[in-house]
Amino acid sequence: MIMRPGQQLLLPANPLFIWGSLITAMLLNMVENIGLWGRAAWMPDLLAVVLVFWTVHQPLRVGIGAAFVFGMLMDVHQGALLGQHALAYTVLSFFAITIHRRLLWFSVPSQAAQVLPLFAAAHAIELLLRLLGGSHFPGWLILLAPLVEAVLWPVASVILLVPQRRAPDPDANRPL
Numbered sequence: 001m002i003m004r005p006g007q008q009l010l011l012p013a014n015p016l017f018i019w020g021s022l023i024t025a026m027l028l029n030m031v032e033n034i035g036l037w038g039r040a041a042w043m044p045d046l047l048a049v050v051l052v053f054w055t056v057h058q059p060l061r062v063g064i065g066a067a068f069v070f071g072m073l074m075d076v077h078q079g080a081l082l083g084q085h086a087l088a089y090t091v092l093s094f095f096a097i098t099i100h101r102r103l104l105w106f107s108v109p110s111q112a113a114q115v116l117p118l119f120a121a122a123h124a125i126e127l128l129l130r131l132l133g134g135s136h137f138p139g140w141l142i143l144l145a146p147l148v149e150a151v152l153w154p155v156a157s158v159i160l161l162v163p164q165r166r167a168p169d170p171d172a173n174r175p176l
Contacts, residue, residue, distance in 0.1 A: 010164040013058055017163055022062070025050035026070060030077050039078070041138035044148040047074065048092060048122055052115055053156050055096040056103055067093035081133040084126055092122040112153035119146035 025047045032046070033039055047070060054062040071086030078085070095118045103111050123146050131137065 010161065013061070013164055015061060018054055018058060018061060021050055021160060022047070022054065022066070022070065026073060029074065033078060041142040042144040042148065044145055044152055045119075045122075046152070048089065048119060049149050049152050049156050050160070051089060052092060052096045052118060053153075053160055055093045056100040057160075059097050059100050062093075063097065064090050064093045081129055084129045084133075087129065088122040088125040091125055092118055095121065108154045108157045111157070112150045115153055116146055116150040119149040122146075 029045060029047045032043055051062065051067055051070060055067070067089035068086050071089035072083070074080075074085040074089075075082050096115070099114065099118075103114055106114065123142060127138070127142060
């Protein structure tokens with residue numbers, strides 16, 4: 001793959017780190033749902049952010065199947081309509097795979113602006129399924145969740161790429 005000018009060469013991603021970060025994000029989502037705010041509509045879905053990140057950066061390791069499994073686990077945890085999160089995460093993962101080559105050419109803030117519609121679509125799917133299942137409308141604060149997730153994208157990019165960053169090599173004869 002051709003790299004954009006100034007882009008740092010990264011080490012290969014460790015599969016244990018990838019799956020560990022996904023499981024950690026799922027556990028943080030679970031704690032967030034139990035915590036002070038309960039299931040507040042404006043709270044970001046951390047698992048969705050990490051799932052999109054790894055789907056964009058490692059589409060052969062993390063894909064639609066992993067998104068479906070994590071979605072089913074979140075449905076069971078929340079006692080939600082079975083398949084609600086699974087469908088939203090699957091669609092989110094599909095769109096992330098669709099744009100992953102183009103997305104990596106942009107800077108991280110530009111990437112955040114481009115993944116915002118993906119997060120909005122995932123929340124719209126969850127809301128639609130919730131309303132069709134007979135639940136009540138959670139309020140207009142639900143519009144903040146995709147925005148908060150897009151704001152978290154640069155933070156996730158920095159944190160999740162730390163193990164892959166290559167230390168600067170002082171040897172002038174080896175440019176890589």
